[in-house]
Amino acid sequence: MIGYVTIGVSDMAKAKAFYSELLADLDAKVLLDMGRIAFIGKSMGSPMLAVCEPFNKEPNNPGNGNMVAIHPGSKEAVDSHYHKAIELGATCDGEPGQRIPNQFYGAYVKDPDGNKLAFFHFG
Template identity: 60%
Template structure:
């Protein structure tokens, strides 16, 4: 359903390093001020982009990117890795809907909100 999501960043090289290290995926296309990260060009991707108007990026209030954690341990590992890569906590790992949804929340170095989740 979703091809890619684009988030604004200040430092394109730092953003590429953050998201490739966090997800284990690679930069599939690098256009200078925008780069697409994923497994394949036909699969879901995250695009990191220096805004076209060259102003500072502003994360949307209520906007969030949810990344599959691959189970609770996977969510915990992605959350921990994000913090090691410079993200900040926006909600420690835990059950949000008991027995149904497990999530951990962080903000990347540019303030974009991420969720690492697992539906039980």
């Protein structure tokens, strides 16, 4: 269904380092680097996250209401990824916690460019 999600960034080297380190324990890495865009994931046949400098050469702008949600596999992994993101330079946009009783556990950060990420676990 989803092939990849793209987010705009201002510094490709910083973005690739941030996401490669953040998602390394999910077996994700830079799979394809084309200069102004890089695809990060497990394989080209699995959903990926792409970071790119905007094609129109205008400044990147995080969209209000746009968010990339990452499922690391457990509540403990949500906590771990949230704290790792903060250590890597992200800012808190919602500490880890149960959002919907017995259904949705989540944590929210904004990456160094202001793009919103969610780490979540259902159940």
